Amino acid sequence: MTSSPTNNDAMIVFDGVSKSYGAAVALHETALSVRRGEFLSLLGPSGSGKSTILNIIAGAIAPSSGRILLDGANVSTVPPRERQLGMVFQNYALLPHLNVFDNVAFPLRIRGASNAEIKQKVGNALERVGLVGYEKRKPREMSGGQQQRVGIARCIVYSPSVILMDEPLGALDKKLRDQLQGEIKKLHRDLGTTLVYVTHDQEEALNLSDRVCLMNGGRIAQVGTPDELYFEPIDEFVADFVGESNLYAGVVRDDRQVEINGGWMLKVRSTEAFRIGENVKVLVRPEKVEIAPPGDESAGLPNRCVGTVSQISFVGGMTRFAVELPGGGTVLVKGISDRAADRIEIGVPMALRWASENTIVIKANRA
Amino acid sequence: MSIIASRGVVDRQANFYGGVRNLLAAAVYAFILIPTLIVIPISLGGQGELSFPPRVWTFELYGQLFSSTSWMTSILQSVKVAVITTLASMLIGIPASYGLVRFEFPGKKFVMLLLMSPILVPVIVISLGLYLYLSRLQIVGTTAGLVASHTAYVVPFMMMTVMAGVKKLDPALEFAATIMGASRLTVFFKVVLPQLRPSLLAGALFAFLVSFDEVVIAWFLTSPATTTLPVKMYSSIQWDISPVIAAVSALLTVLSVVFCLISVMFQPQAATDSAP
Numbered sequence: 354m355t356s357s358p359t360n361n362d363a364m365i366v367f368d369g370v371s372k373s374y375g376a377a378v379a380l381h382e383t384a385l386s387v388r389r390g391e392f393l394s395l396l397g398p399s400g401s402g403k404s405t406i407l408n409i410i411a412g413a414i415a416p417s418s419g420r421i422l423l424d425g426a427n428v429s430t431v432p433p434r435e436r437q438l439g440m441v442f443q444n445y446a447l448l449p450h451l452n453v454f455d456n457v458a459f460p461l462r463i464r465g466a467s468n469a470e471i472k473q474k475v476g477n478a479l480e481r482v483g484l485v486g487y488e489k490r491k492p493r494e495m496s497g498g499q500q501q502r503v504g505i506a507r508c509i510v511y512s513p514s515v516i517l518m519d520e521p522l523g524a525l526d527k528k529l530r531d532q533l534q535g536e537i538k539k540l541h542r543d544l545g546t547t548l549v550y551v552t553h554d555q556e557e558a559l560n561l562s563d564r565v566c567l568m569n570g571g572r573i574a575q576v577g578t579p580d581e582l583y584f585e586p587i588d589e590f591v592a593d594f595v596g597e598s599n600l601y602a603g604v605v606r607d608d609r610q611v612e613i614n615g616g617w618m619l620k621v622r623s624t625e626a627f628r629i630g631e632n633v634k635v636l637v638r639p640e641k642v643e644i645a646p647p648g649d650e651s652a653g654l655p656n657r658c659v660g661t662v663s664q665i666s667f668v669g670g671m672t673r674f675a676v677e678l679p680g681g682g683t684v685l686v687k688g689i690s691d692r693a694a695d696r697i698e699i700g701v702p703m704a705l706r707w708a709s710e711n712t713i714v715i716k717a718n719r720a
Numbered sequence: 721m722s723i724i725a726s727r728g729v730v731d732r733q734a735n736f737y738g739g740v741r742n743l744l745a746a747a748v749y750a751f752i753l754i755p756t757l758i759v760i761p762i763s764l765g766g767q768g769e770l771s772f773p774p775r776v777w778t779f780e781l782y783g784q785l786f787s788s789t790s791w792m793t794s795i796l797q798s799v800k801v802a803v804i805t806t807l808a809s810m811l812i813g814i815p816a817s818y819g820l821v822r823f824e825f826p827g828k829k830f831v832m833l834l835l836m837s838p839i840l841v842p843v844i845v846i847s848l849g850l851y852l853y854l855s856r857l858q859i860v861g862t863t864a865g866l867v868a869s870h871t872a873y874v875v876p877f878m879m880m881t882v883m884a885g886v887k888k889l890d891p892a893l894e895f896a897a898t899i900m901g902a903s904r905l906t907v908f909f910k911v912v913l914p915q916l917r918p919s920l921l922a923g924a925l926f927a928f929l930v931s932f933d934e935v936v937i938a939w940f941l942t943s944p945a946t947t948t949l950p951v952k953m954y955s956s957i958q959w960d961i962s963p964v965i966a967a968v969s970a971l972l973t974v975l976s977v978v979f980c981l982i983s984v985m986f987q988p989q990a991a992t993d994s995a996p
Binding site for chain 2: 411412413432433434435436437438439440442444446447448449450451459460463464507511
C-alpha cells in the first residue's frame, strides 16, 4: 500500500495501519489523512472498523501494522496521555464524585494550571456549552444532554489539537440530538480544531462533516464530502448506506446507455469508468424522479416508465411513493408533500420520468 | 414460584402462603439472632453467675470489665492488631484488586485461586502452618507476627469486596482521564479511589471485624503479653468462667451491629453513584 503524503496540512495520517485479533481482522491496511481543522466523520454499520480507527488514534488500541502520524510526528508508540488529544464519549464518562466545575477543571488541574486560570477557562468553556450556573451540580443531577455538554466543555477547556468524539449523541433522543448537532457544528467552526467523529447515523455524518469516511467490513468504502458520497457513491454499498436509493442491476451497452435486466434501456450520465458489457448497478435517487404530467413528451427527461402505486408514506415535508413496474421492480419516488397528492391512491397508475444526468452508473458489489 | 405467581391476585390462598412465609422467616431470624442478642440482657445481670433472665439489672459487669487491667490490655491489643491489619490489608489489597480486575497477565487465574486459598483452607491448618513458619523466623508471640498473619488472612476478604467494586466501575472514565493527560497514579488516586469509597469502607470494616474476632490464628501465635480479646475470652471460658465475658460479648455484638449499620448506610449511595 502506498503511504499517504505527509504534508503540513495533514493533522492525522494513517500510513498502512491495520488491526487484527488473531485471525479476525478489525481493520484492513488503511491509508487515511485528516486535514488540519477538518471535521471528519467515521460512518458505518457496527463492526465496520470506525471505532477501531478512533481507538487507534486515541491510543487505546495498538495497531498491528503501520504508522500513525499526529501533526507530522509518529505517535504509533506514544501512550494516550502524551498524544494531546481530547475525547468525548457516548456515555459521557464524567466523574460521578465531582461537580460540574471540578469535572471541567480536571484536565487543567492535571496540567498544574493556577486557580485563576482554571476559574477563567472553566467559565469560558461552560459559557460555550451554555451551562453557566450549573457549576455546583453533580453529573447525576443532570439530564443526558446536559451531561454531554459537560463532557464537551471538559474536552475543549484545555484546547486539544484534535478532538475525538465517539458517538457522543448516541444516547440522546432525536430532538436533543438535532440541537446538539447544531452546537457541535458551531463549536467546530468557532474553535477550528481538527475533529474526528464516529457515528452510525448517516444524517448526522452528512450534516456535520467536511468529509465523511464511510467504513464497511474493516475497510474504507469511500472518503469524500457529504455530497460526493450522496451524488457520486463509489459502489453499491455506499449508494445504499447513504440516503435512499433506487438501485438496478444492468449491463453497459454504450457510453450513454445501460440495459437493465429485462431489456429496459436507461440513459445514464456516463459509463466512462466501465467497459461495454460490464455488469453494473444504476443509481437513481428517489427525489430525482418526477411524476410526469399526462401527455408529457419532453426530451430533457429521457428515462420514463409507467407503473402502479403500491405504497404511499407521508413523512412530514416529504411524501414517498413506491411504484411497481409491470415488468417487475419498484421505483421509489420522493417529492415535497403536496395537497394535490391527496388524489394519488394505492393502485392508481403513475408515469415517472428522470434525467440521464441523475442516472448514475456504479460498481456492483459482486460481479 | 407460587408466591410470586399469586402476588397479583389477592386471594385467601395467597394470604395464607404469605403468612406462612413471614412466620417461617421470622422463626429462622429468631433462631439465628437469639444466641447473639441474649448476651446483652445477661451482661446486665449481676456478678457471680451467667443466667437468663438476669435476677438483677446492673452495669456492674461493665464496671468490672473496664477496671480489669488484663481485660483492658487484651482489648487494646486487639484494637491495635485489628487497626494495623486493616491498614496493611488495604495497602496491599486495594492496588492488587484494581490490578487483577483491570489488567490481563499470564497466570492471572492461578493468582486469583491462590488469593482465595486462605478462605478455602481450614483456619486451623493455616494457623498450624503459620505457627511452624513463624517459629522458624522466631516471631511467634510478637504483635508483628500476629499482624503479618492476620493481614495474610484478611487480604482475600478485603479483595473480594474491593474487586466487586472495581468491576462496577466504567473503564471509560479511567481512559477519559488518561487521554486528558493523567498519569496512572493520578488516575488511580483521582478517578478510581474516590469512586470506590463505599467498597473501601465496607472492606475496611470487614477486615477490622475479621481480625478483631479472629481466635484460632491468634490462639496459636500470641504469648501472654500479646493476648488478644478473643483469645482472652476463650481462655476465660475454659479456666475461670468469669461473668465479665458476657459484658465483652455484648460489646462485641454492639460493635458488629454498628459496623454493619455504617456499611449499609453507605451502600444505597453507591447504588445511585453507579446509576446512569
